[in-house]
Amino acid sequence: MNYFLTYSIYVVILSLLMGISTWKLFKKMGYNPLFAFVPFYNYFIILKETEHSKWWVVLSYVPIVGPIMMTAFHLFLMRHFGKKSFVQTLLTILLPFIYLAAVNYSKDPEVEKEDDLYLTEEELASKKKDTFTGSITFAVVFATIIHVFFTQPFGIPTGSMERTLLVGDFLFVNKWSYGFRMPMRPVALPFLQGTIMDTGQKGNPKDDPKSYVDAIKLPYSRILQLKKPQRHDIVVFNYPQDSVHTAIDRKDPYVKRCVAVAGDLLEMRAGRLFINGKPEVILGDQQLQHKYIATTGSQLDIPALYKTYGFLPVQEIQTQNGFMYDFQGLTDQTAREIKALPQIIDLKEHIWEKDSAAVSYKANAARDAYTKNIDTTQSIFPINKKWNQDWYGPLRIPKKGDVVTLNQDTLPEYQWIISEYEHHHLENKNGKIFIDGKEATQYTIQQDYYMMIGDNRDASLDARFFGFVPEENIVGSPMFTWLSVQGLFKDSGSSYQADTKIRWDRMFKATNTGELHKTSYWWVAALILGLFFGWDFIVKLFKKKKEEQ
Template sequence: MGYIVFAIILVLTHYGLWKLFVKAGFKGWESLIPIYREYLIAKISGRPGWWIALLLIPIVNIFVFFGLYIDLAKDFGKQRFWEHAATILLPFVVFPLWGNDAKTTYLGMSATPAFKEKYPYKKSLAREWADAIVFAVVAATLIRGFLIEAYMIPTGSMEKSLLVGDFLFVSKLNYGPRVPMTPIAFPFAHHTMPLTGGKAYWDGLQLGYTRLPGFEEIERNDVVVFNYPMEADAPFNRPVDKRENYIKRAVGIPGDTISLREAKLYVNGEPGFEPPHGQMDYYVYTDGTGLNPQRLHDMRIEYYTYAREPYLLFLTEEAYNEVKSWANVTKIIPNIRHRDTAEPGVFPNNALYSWNIDNFGPVVVPKKGWTIPLDTLTLPFYERAITVYEGNTLEKRTDGYYLNGTKTDSYTFKMNYYWMMGDNRHNSEDARTWGFVPEDHIVGKALFVWLSWDKDGTFLSKIRWNRLFMGIK
């Protein structure tokens, strides 16, 4: 349905442009040729031809593109605010109307001093403010969507590499900005309207996945922000780019084989990344005197407050050595699940695989162009990617598998996928629970911490000054 609506919008917009080009003394078919059309619009409006080169510069090109079409509207005497807003938001409505309106005529090149002198237009104070606000909203939206975005760490899944209360800048440029897939949305809101609640977007128009060129590919162990893939399901049923933002480490890239043994990560059979500030939870036994909650709080050690002996504490290697040295601590045992013990809720949630979060795999991360056989061994891992993420129908019949109604015994992936895990591996909902993250869910690369707020700090220590502008590794 979204593609049909998009096609209708394109047809109406180009029909209107055809009519306007004819009124300006050009051939209608010239309005159908991208880039050349914008070159002619610059000529119709009196802009220099070299402006077209600006369309090659990311971010700048968006302002130049819309600026040219606003110039075109001015060429036909459309100077009011609503007319300029409609030029940007509703060209498929106003272009055909103006093109067929006998009273709308080409007045001349609006970007020239002679035009401004002949057709002066003084903006009211309200119009000046409206233009400034619209420009600010558009600029901020473009920067947020295509350049860089702020993100806050809401949970402890990346502790202690990243802390709850860390505010990050996330680059959209490193991996390439993703073109909005749900373009009609309330500015600055992600998926829910502020204050009132409800959807902050209209899902009646959804575009296919497109990503502009970036500076680099995702490398193994990058810290990546992405859309949570499970929100494709009820009760959310959100479009890809409106799913909740998560942040994890990409420990597996396309084609990697991932496994865990005794809570140790292995990638392609070799020891994987071990975060230097990552945490593990331990059972801590004392001589009966217990642990001082204030001491744990001062050390920012996370623990289950309802627990008694043994205490379950989340510790970095440094904190582990510190707690182990306490005189009343008699024993510390890592909380690691036994091998071959099935744990509910662990991917792929199938009886054939008795896995848990500490003993897991091996599983191969799908790669674009990789072909797999369709059988009872592969489908538990890849059926969701085939159907939900890549939009196919897959049906098992008595005589085999049918993909989009055609019998087949194999499938070739259309996208790359990633294996995302938190550094706090016993306090992280990650790929071990919900599997692969498709490339169209990737938002950007975490760059650095610009502010770090400790909610448990005192008045003078709320800001963690030592983390400001800290790069993310």
Template sequence: MNWKLNFKKNPDTVKPKKSKTREWVDAIVFAVLVSTVIRGLLFSAYAIPSGSMEGTQLTGDYLFVSKLSYGPRMPNTPLSIPFTEPVMYGIKTYFGALQLPYFRLPGLTTIKNRDIVVFNKPDEAGPEYNIPVDQRTCLIKRCQAIPGDVLKIIDGQVYINGKVAPNAPKQQTSYAIVTNGQDINVDALQDLHVTVRQQISPDSYEMVMPAAAAAIIKTYSNIKSVTPVVARARFYDAEIFPHNEKFKWNLDNFGPIKLPKKGWTTPLNDSTLTLYRRAIEVYENNKVTVNGKDILINGKKADTYTFKMDYYWMMGDNRHDSLDSRFWGYVPEDHIIGKAMLTWFSTDSTKNIFNRVRWDRVLRPIN
């Protein structure tokens, strides 16, 4: 028997033409796939919703964030609706029953001191929230300390490993302003990007501004004094990490505290457990119990603990109007999203429609 195999294409066979609807569906599917890959692996766009980074980044800035810089993080919840908020109209847009372990591809660089970083809010970790890491609120802050650094804040000035950390050029803090009773020009305050936090008396105010603006306000004829507002040393603020009276820390006087580093082993005692328990228990998924003087990790007595991840210390440039690591502690590496690279657009909601766009901030590099 002779078998003849004909692999030649029949010239009379005509491939059916796609309908307009099918062409549109294919185009949309392709666009979604490409944009999802780009957004997941290369870069994403984010908006600044609050003033915690003013005057470096302003409310209404729109940013490009590079995920390649520190390595693209693979999603914990791969089954989610792209380009949506985690919860819309009270309904989750992700399938939380399927969660993958933390994994990150190699990056172009590592996080360095003073990088501006976008990350998921670590305060939303823990069983009481039950939110996967990649679905937690996104924040933007400046990295003040990297793994292994010892951080201390003295009268509002950050020190890293015993040395003064350079301040951001437009870093802001609170000042007590005393006038001679005459009103301050409101337009002048707006031009200097000064925020009036409160009026204490007819001639006394608390205002938030950069040091350069404070120097200018001092020259006004109706200003008697401009003094930085600084919480006194050893004044205990219960809202400040680690929320324990053993550590009498506050916004302006804090530490010293060492940032955990992957592979670093710390002895365990009352003090170190207070500082690192959240990292050990919540971020690294261990069960910690205290039985008398004994510390047990996963049911076994432990005198030391070796960290599995790197941790970072993030703070806003608007020092007295920023919820940051001073309130909720370290940021674990699995919460890092990427490096803020470019302000591609910016709007000021307080202006009218003709003056709303801040053209001087469009396509502006971030540093």
């Protein structure tokens, strides 16, 4: 069932509920009771009778925004019939159609007439409070519209994109870069991603209260898709293997660089990336960076190094003869400079051995060296290959229309595509593969896929671990950095916490151009602030003149 057909069914159901629970109230207001069943027009009448802006009716059934506006319209209607107490307001919000029906079918509901000339001071104060509450509600709705349908703020809490995007950068994401993905959970709390709150590490994340109603859902649909993600684009997407949230648009957001598109052949050789057999192209805003292991005779001054280089995630381990340091994200130049320090005995780039099937280095305080630890949540994709971060592939990125062979060797590569991303029932039993109950030796890919990898590749949980990113998970691309704060997040890859300070030189700079020197958007910020305060001044001046007349 397509998106707009499902959406229309929801509108019809809501209109029926509205009509059944309010037809008598519409009759009391002097209208044909059948109007209570007519989508949009029923709420238009309520706005007209309660003297609110009638154009608000266009927001009645908009995903996420619609439930907020409907609640406001129901409150307007109940207040029009004198239901203003705290309990009555709460019932209208929590049990909308039930309470509306209770009032509708009560003995004799009547419209409460108001005349400001005969209102008490307390009633006038209450009316002003309602007006203020309405203004706040509309401000929240307006911000929600911007957040859901145009651009969304996004913070960088980890160093996986370091030197391009820094820990503590805050971005605005353009949701129309690759066509707008329609909301899939229309009933949700605004501004929240997946959960209302984190109940803690001891509890099961699946039990955390959700910010959306999972039972009310719409299928995936994307409109006005003028282009798709290209190689080198920085892309925001929903983490494909998020097991907590079934809703695609509510999975955790990630930001990485798109290094390979559908149909490409990707390979990592000794930590260097190759696409279709050719070395990757390095853009102006990228820097090749690698992992190094240093041994020293004495302790390094990590704060001083951080101040010099700005970004230096590091793990420190004391050994019998000195210290061992795990540096992630060193450029060739930075590595040469650190190697020249007097405390350094040895500094070597760390490259995983070919066919070692290792996933990460993790420091163990009980030992004097690094050990290989397999973490099942970060195992190399696909799990049956002896690949690692530095020796990976060759792997072909699936393209819509590809017909792939299914057997026990290829199944780990395609099982998530079939069962999770393209929503088929997959079974593997007695050495045979079944899709939707039928034995299958081939499968036709139904959408394009991408490989998203962090620029800081030795400190990045990316597609090498969680696999292909489906097109339906793509959110958009960053536009510009609106705020950058050093030391706001502690990078999990670092033992050093930087002092907190604002990076003024990064603010309002474009983020997704590939150029070393980014375009500044300070003038946009100044223009928006000027328009906001200028408009506010003009409105106040107009009101003052009107009152004087």
